[in-house]
Amino acid sequence: MATKFRVLGAGVWGLAFSDYLLNLGHSVEIFRRDTSLEAESIQQLGLKNVTPNHVKSLEDLNNQKPDNATNIIAVNSKGFSDLLNNYENYFGRLTKLISLTKGIDHQSGKYF
Numbered sequence: 707m708a709t710k711f712r713v714l715g716a717g718v719w720g721l722a723f724s725d726y727l728l729n730l731g732h733s734v735e736i737f738r739r740d741t742s743l744e745a746e747s748i749q750q751l752g753l754k755n756v757t758p759n760h761v762k763s764l765e766d767l768n769n770q771k772p773d774n775a776t777n778i779i780a781v782n783s784k785g786f787s788d789l790l791n792n793y794e795n796y797f798g799r800l801t802k803l804i805s806l807t808k809g810i811d812h813q814s815g816k817y818f
Contacts, residue, residue: 720780
């Protein structure tokens with residue numbers, strides 16, 4: 707059964723994870739700051755399933771409805787709190803959230 711995923715803040719790690727989910731037959735929306743994802747970049751990263759059509763601007767995140775999509779934060783530890791703070795309207799409406807972030811929060815110094 708296919709699941710809908712939203713990968714938020716996708717750099718190389720988020721794109722690779724998105725590619726894996728797409729390979730399994732899931733629906734994936736990728737939200738990132740830089741929406742330019744050229745076919746050449748996709749090839750260089752070895753992505754087989756991600757296309758520029760999967761990529762949306764993070765600026766549109768607050769306008770998304772918190773539907774049945776599984777939301778995955780895929781940013782570095784510094785970007786984690788920035789993402790949550792900048793898109794508080796969106797995250798405030800969610801009941802579940804998955805994080806691929808590891809490490810220590812740059813603001814509090816605490817482990818995630």
